Amino acid sequence: MSLDYVLITAAHNEEKFIATTIRSVIAQTVRPRKWVIVSDASSDGTDHIVRGYAARHPFIELHRIREDHPRNFGAQVEAINFGYEQLRAIPFSFVGNVDADVALPPAYYETLLRRFADRPALGLAGGFIYEDHGRGFQSRRTNSPHSVAHATQVFRRECFDAIGGYLRLEYGGPDWVAEIMARQRGWMVEAFADLVVQHYRPAGSAGGVVRGWYRQGRMDHSLGTLPLFELVKCLRRIPERPFVLGTAARIMAFLYSYLIGAPRLVPPDVVHELREEQRRRLRGMIGLHPHPPASPIAHPAASPAASSSPALQRNVGLSD
Numbered sequence: 001m002s003l004d005y006v007l008i009t010a011a012h013n014e015e016k017f018i019a020t021t022i023r024s025v026i027a028q029t030v031r032p033r034k035w036v037i038v039s040d041a042s043s044d045g046t047d048h049i050v051r052g053y054a055a056r057h058p059f060i061e062l063h064r065i066r067e068d069h070p071r072n073f074g075a076q077v078e079a080i081n082f083g084y085e086q087l088r089a090i091p092f093s094f095v096g097n098v099d100a101d102v103a104l105p106p107a108y109y110e111t112l113l114r115r116f117a118d119r120p121a122l123g124l125a126g127g128f129i130y131e132d133h134g135r136g137f138q139s140r141r142t143n144s145p146h147s148v149a150h151a152t153q154v155f156r157r158e159c160f161d162a163i164g165g166y167l168r169l170e171y172g173g174p175d176w177v178a179e180i181m182a183r184q185r186g187w188m189v190e191a192f193a194d195l196v197v198q199h200y201r202p203a204g205s206a207g208g209v210v211r212g213w214y215r216q217g218r219m220d221h222s223l224g225t226l227p228l229f230e231l232v233k234c235l236r237r238i239p240e241r242p243f244v245l246g247t248a249a250r251i252m253a254f255l256y257s258y259l260i261g262a263p264r265l266v267p268p269d270v271v272h273e274l275r276e277e278q279r280r281r282l283r284g285m286i287g288l289h290p291h292p293p294a295s296p297i298a299h300p301a302a303s304p305a306a307s308s309s310p311a312l313q314r315n316v317g318l319s320d
Helices: 018-026 046-056 073-085 108-118 157-163 174-184 209-223 227-236 244-259 268-285
Strands: 005-011 034-040 060-065 094-097 122-132 137-139 154-156 188-199
Touching: 005 018, 005 073, 018 046, 034 046, 034 073, 046 060, 060 073, 094 108, 094 157, 108 122, 108 154, 108 188, 122 157, 122 174, 154 157, 157 174, 174 188, 174 268, 209 227, 209 244, 209 268, 227 244, 227 268
Parallel strands: 005 034, 005 094, 034 060, 122 188
Antiparallel strands: 094 154, 122 137, 122 154
């Protein structure tokens, strides 16, 4: 089994956490063939920290984007795609995205790659995210074996190339879209609860919690989420901080996008796939048509029709 893998990190002003991330990758029982860290116009000590580790560990490379551009989720994807271009000429079997604010257990990648070897149809995999909201690190509420968090997504190279990498999306969600597109092409997607990843910056906190919820409402509309599904999902999240305020911000953002006719930012087939999954989820909630469990499939090359099977569709839960 080949354990050749490469990593990409997009970093913007990550001096607070990036050393922790780097040390956890250096401590891996199987290190990456190459790790490209793309500093996206960082103005703090990020570059200095990365250079210090790269000088002692040749598998780490720092690349810097200097051009001025808007700070949004699209910029992050551009940085990741830029990093991937630096790796194309290198032989490897797997490529992973790793955020600059996580810590990985020492056997994370070795364990994950062995599971890829055991499941030839597995195209995208990762661990569960744990975050500290003041009570120690606990499993993120949205963790699911059917969905891999962006912070540590690892792709089989054939899968990543088949979906064309991450899409540049203004409001975020490239990881979500990558999962849908991977399943459309017959690949399995799975997250493993025993692979615990500590995430030091809770999702949505970088630009303010309420602002993050507002962005998620814009994101859901841009990806084609059904209005009824969005409403049910938001109502289920009322108990989360900042309680009613966060839910209201997300619903308002979704309604605003809907009323102004904001465009979808993903291909029509992705919108169709997402909505079909959400309809199945809604029917399952009221007992009309339970959502089928995910099941293993043959390698896509041997099963070209596999992507149309309901069992392959992502469990696009109300926790997203």
